[in-house]
Amino acid sequence: MATVFIPALMQNLTGSRQTVEVEGSTVRQIVENLDKAYPGIKDRLVEGNRLKSNISVAVDGEVTPLGMLERVGESSEVHFLPAIGGGSCAGVPY
């Protein structure tokens, strides 16, 4: 299962857990399964079918342009990061 690192400001939804093991082979499946275990997370991360514009996702160390479509491996690490406009790594999915 992939390891999801829960951002500090969302750990109130996971009972202060900093990392969570989640099943899923795409970021979308990870988010869906995360939300089943910890309701409310999906609303914080997703708008419609896409990640919110101020949030990006890194899988195995690289922020991905595919967002919810990115593949996730069995031993992958998943990080949800703030994407604040104005910097070339923020807002643009690198």
Added chain:
Amino acid sequence: MTTTEYEPNIVLSTTEYDVVGTRPIRPDGADKVTGRALYGADVNPTGLIHGKILRSPHAHARIKSIDTSKAEAHPGVLAVVTAEDLPGTKLGGTVDYGEGKQDLAYLRGNVMAGDKVLYAGHAVAGVAAANPHVAEEALGLIEVEYELLPPVLKAPDSMGGGAPVLLEHLRTEELGERTDRAGNIATHFRHTLGDLEEGFKDADVVVEREFNTQTVHQGYIEPQNVTALWNNDGRLHIWTSSQGPFEVRGAVASALDIPVSQVKVTPMEIGGGFGGKFPLYHDPIAALLSKKSGHPVKIVMTRKEVFEGTGPTPGSNMKIKMGATSNGKITAAHAYLAFEAGAFPGSPVGAAAMCVFAPYDISNAVIDGYDVLVNKPKSAAYRAPGATQAAFAAETVVDELAGKLGIDPIEFRLMNAAKEGARRADGVVHPRIGLVETLVALRDHPHWKAPLEGPNRGRGVAVGYWVNGSGPSACTISVNADGTINLTEGSADIGGTRASVSMQAAEVLGIRAEDVRPTVTDTDNIGYTSGTGGSSVTFKTGRTAHDAAQNVKEQMIARAATIWEISPDTVELDKGVFHSRTDPELKMTFSELAEQLNDTGGPIMGRSAFSPTGVGAAYAGCIADVEVDPDTGKVDVLRFTIAQDAGKAIHPSYVEGQMQGGAVQGIGWGLNEEYFYNTAGELTNGSFLDYRMPTSLDLPMIDTVIVEVPNPGHPFGVRGVGEVNIVPPPPALANAIHAAVGVRMYQLPMNPAAVMEALRQQK
């Protein structure tokens, strides 16, 4: 090669190629040195008229009324527009304009002010006339009634209760959650790693300092410009100087609420950008003026407008606390980063947080980031946005820790250097990186060991990190009958990327760099290509050029096999010669085959379009020698060396140019540059005479060391090279000033007044 003997420009090459790593003449060189290259201001379509922008003289005011009737009646005036001519908008829509996303309402609100002006220089109206002088004269006939509001200019002032509020509807966002907190803090986020409290308990030495930096402009020579023609067929053609022609297309279409297919953007040559030529400013105004007048409309900003009306990099307030054991291990680090977004949300504080502790392997860290509105222009990207401010603070504290522990500053950094597998403070694990190699290059450079004698002289060192970027890119290649190729791309060429992209295609095909004819084309003639930012072009468009060349190679091999009537599986291309593995008599050069294409099946074109992953982050470090005048506080830079991991330098001369240019901008930021505002929020140094950037007379030659730790995510090992070089100079200078006269500098710029104040406090 080692760095034990002095050379001004050293390349520590690890892999040799035929074309990659050589120094051919740039393809656009002849046009540029003869003055024939066409920039935005050179566009002169038939029927051209000229636009000018009326800007707010006030930093914060409510617009009670705008009367344009006298301007419209003025002889020679052909059109006047205000925010009322822009489509109405609600918050919530997002526009991606390259180096950042922005809410559509904020984008339109920055193009022309609606009910409030939020900074001195905020555009209020546009006028088009037969010539620029009449247009300027007509600006004076527009009557705007303002209700003045108090401005707020610094993040700490803006964050407190009772501060004037810029956007009444704004509520602080916390990673996807809109809180109920009103005020000027647009965003707060936090990264946590390990246990900060335990980390500080393990520390024998703790240093905690507060830093302030000022607003700084990118200082590109060519001002923003645009020519827009809203044609009779309904299509809008824009010629502009931009880092992101496709982002301009998308943002203009969004701002004007028209389909993206109705907009064509032709990127002209660009006279510098450094991140500042991504955002949209006057393009929609020129378009609306063209639609109203029926003429093409050109707007070229004055230097004052560039300073007041475009996006600089923000000022900041930062608090850094770091602890280390007596044997030199950093155990904990905390950063508080408050960045000035300007008038609308979107500072680079997210990037600053990513970078602030990235050079070090620290198990326990917390970073709090705040994006704060102030009455200044909406901030924009500037070369490794956010990283320079953050490094100034963190690298000053790291230097102080090393000093307190009595450890050589390079050795201290090496003892704590991040390597592959280390975790950044935001949790992300580093891939293969080259910080250790960069630090070793500095340590082994003759500069580090050279004697520095005389009073008030000192040597400082610092390092910096930049994450680098990628994005969608497209490239096509067609083969000419004489064995050359035409390469078409959509990446605006700011730093010599026509050459660095072409060379990667040439390497694949075994032809000379000079045999590639690169063209940067418009948005109608190439697939979507994300902008020239994030040091991405040599990586991403180089990758698509590489793959397009591979595509050509496969087709050429198949064609050779057809001519020779053998299986393509037995044909190879080696150093520009096709040959059969089974019959040594069958050989043909690339140009000999190219000559036969039309008679053997037709032309060959290659293509590649995708969004490359595998970005390699970059590190740079520098050594600065300074002399401080104790009577005036003036700092002279005596000697300066910068080392940078390029992964693989495709064209070493252009990498060295980037390193020298970034270092010089970092020196200017460190020692002198700042937006100087009066208490009313008016910029008082909005010219190159008063906004003092360094010239060649202020600087020594910048020595360079290119370090090559190949990025495994790129076929030639490329890492972006355009940005990280600006990051370490300000802290290296601060550390050098401390070594020279014993005072620590906690603010930028470290101009004579600041240094004198620090010396006075020392006494």
